[in-house]
Amino acid sequence: MDVWLIILASLFACFSIKILFTLLFSSKTTKKNEPAVKGELPPGPPPLPIIGHLHLLPKSNIELRSLIFNLSQKYGPILTLRVGSKPVIFVTSYPIAHQALVKNSAIFANRPPIVPVSYVLSNKRKDIGGSPYGLTWRLLRRNLMSEALHPTGVKSYSFARKRTLETMVNSFKQCSQHEAVRLFERLHQAVFSLFILMTYGDIGEDALKEVEHIQYTFLVSYAEFSVFASWPRLGKLIYRNKWKRYTDFLRRQYDILMPYIRARQKLKQEKGKEVDLVTYTDTLLDLEISEGASNQGKLVDADVLSLSSEFINAGADTTATMFHWIMAYLVKYPRVQAKLFAEISQVVEQGAEEVKEEDLQRIPYLKAVILECLRMHPPNASLVPHTNTEDMELCGYNIPKNTTVLIGTSIIGRDPTVWENPTEFRPERMMGSSDDNSGEDVADVSSYKMLPFGAGRRMCPGYKYGTLILEYFIANLVWNFEWKAVDDVDLTEKEEFLIVMKNPVRAKVIPRIK
Template identity: 45%
Template sequence: MESSSSSGWFPVVIALCVLAILKPLIDTFFFTPLSKNLPPGPRFFPFIGNFRWLLRSFAQTEPFLNRLHAKYGPIVTVYVGRRPAIFVASHELAHRALVQNGASFADRPPPLITSRIMSSDQKNINTSFYGPTWRLFRRNLAAEILHPSRMRSFSKSRKWVLEVLMKRLGDQRGGEVVVVEHFQYAMFCLLVLMCFGDRLDEKAIRQVEDCQRRLLLNVGRFRILNFWPRLGKVVFRKRWQEFHHIRNHQREVLAPLIEARSKFIQGYRQTDGEQQERTVAYVDSLLQLELPEEKRKLNEGEIISLCSEFLNAGTDTTSTALQWIMANMVKYPHIQEKLYQEIRGVVAAGSEEVEEDHLQSMPYLKAVVLEGLRRHPPGHFVLPHAVTEDAELNGYKIPKKGSINFMVAQMGWDPKVWEDPMEFRPERFLGEGRGDEFDITGSREIRMMPFGVGRRICPGYVLAMLHLEYFLANLIWRFQWKPVGEVDLAEKLEFTVVMKNPLRALISPRLDELYIK
């Protein structure tokens, strides 16, 4: 028995000895970073990256990163395949990278294959590398849509959409309302008009909304297609077919709108515009653009990608932010009442609308919007950045082929910067740091960055703030909002971070005579 027992342990001892000899080689091959002096992070496997990273859903990613930051500090590295992905949770480091060294950190990492297809090979603002094409697209958007004079030209469009929204809500007065459905529809009405220049009927709006949301809500399902794409086209054949079907459906919906607008512009030019009043639309400018490096105009797919980007940027994020803000108005009636009293002090009694000129006289309104964006940013991360050449941040190397990501939500919830950060308290933006003086661009310092900062800051942040303030003020002016049960502020991730349980509210008109026709 003793001899048998000894012989049984012999293979185990041999295996342990071999493992001890091979351990340095195993650590070097499997766990050593591919680039020296990167920020710290967990061990990884070459070609595959962190198995835990690949297996996690988007909803699990943020808690995972928070644990890494607690262990390793404000800047950490994880691997996705062979590419290092660096995550920054520090206001100071974000400012140093994106503002003080903005040109170096303004690039984008190489796109994943699904992103490359949806962006028509990076022919949009978000995915373009930092260079002439990106400058062309961003400058065009800034001049043709986001210039103050052009933004004012859409005031009638905003008023029309406001009435669409108020009618939909007014038809349900005294009843229970699922608010996000109405917010999303209203934002699509407005952004489709700004994009294509026409007031489409509800059926056409719904078609645009459906094709765009089908794409956004399936981002997580298509994530797996970006790993080993050649093999995946065989293994995940049906999912690839679904992806291409959604892209083709988007083309079927948006291409006729672009063609109709092109014909309208040609007809307008032939009559010299004498008989028609033309509302300038975003697609008008895209039809005239010429790519600087290729010396050609945009093709249909590239225009579709830019229009899709415009619609998504102005609808989903805005309607999400507006729902979060209204959820807090319902949950905290004293904040709602304080905002209503501020509006009453500015708007004449009996007026049907809070006009855009009124907004500048409402500091508490602006504070409520800023607090909503701080406490519930629609995106918890900015889009990944990359460096044009190897760079240094906080003593660590940031490699050219890696990506660097900034944790928006964690910066807005940092207790070192914000007192009681998880409370919804608009007053924090009043006093010395008044809301109308708060630097949302982060150029002086970063305290929160819901729109990003630096050269890649969201170009439409001024328009987004206008839409949030305008629609919020009118929602509070027209209706009193009360909860249906407990307001649940739990989150879930779709394209943006939305309410897990959409807001339901009871609304009643504050000015009943407005609805007696």
């Protein structure tokens, strides 16, 4: 069951009893619970009694995106759908999204009580993505930003990025020029191995594959288990076989990941601060959570497992998915690939084996290619749901406290009022000029009118690091090889946790460097 449907169905279940009481008893309750801010909700189609708009909701995010786009053409860039009596606000305009997430960042920094992805994948333990806005969330995010994703921490893992790149390049060098190579598996393995190394250290090739397999399998299976986020007790009774599979997954994940957490714990006890390389797990083992004076202490094992698992999945799956999309476009459009190679050639000496990380800032077209792909294919059709912590006005409409607000990033990125010919892949548009010879610097993703990583206090903390990985790997793959299409590259989307390619790209790999 799709995450959107789960979220909305959950809201329906929670508020259906309230509707019945409203119908059966006097209007005093309604008056008592009126929002403090006067005004109307954003417009939307007429709801049905009791169920609201549940009958309109499709099963997938891709279908929901089409529905919301069509509704926005009629009702405008901010609209309301109801689940029972509960309004859910959809935003399809960058200025309105910016007003909510940036100008009113603190108000919209909260999450709904249940975010199914977070609930299922973390097994109700601590995480960053789905946690409510508050002291614990701030502490967990600050630890991530100041340790693993701090420039010093990122630099300390440059050897790992270089080693991962060498492994990937060598695997492609072994391919025949006449062979059709499926790129996804190799790109996916490279990115996951890098994030696993950052999380648990060097655990060996076989262990890497085992961790990658359990993490990715669990990730793409979450939709099957989302029912336990909405109806945990009832779901266990009705879906007994599914509940068994879910608990088996959790048990297997624990059995696979916990030994590496224990190994880091033991290493820290033996070496203390003399550990050669600090992993993300190390920082979690040192972290102390304080929620009031009476509740202080280290994270428990289950929380360390949940947070380390989140770091791998949230970082690796998003990056690997974008990696695949970008390579698909480079294969489909030889002109773009040739232009990128030409720009790299102006920066890197002829015959050099590697495009170094310090060279990347001098390759603006590379950044433009990545930004254009993020515009057309953000990892998620919409951001993780936000809720507001107080009644407020947004774009002239009343948004009651604790309303679920959903930002349609994939619609914003293809808004024809903002982007000329939005379905056309044209990286030049990201260089500040339509002139193909423009040498202007390309700004950060947050400078453009799109929100693939969110904005404000809940913006993805790892987007800069993910962009670095993409730039480094893609620059070197284009520098080392020419990528030619075997057949027509199909850019059809499908939903597999993230929005991925329905038919993974195949290409011929022709070495450039002798």
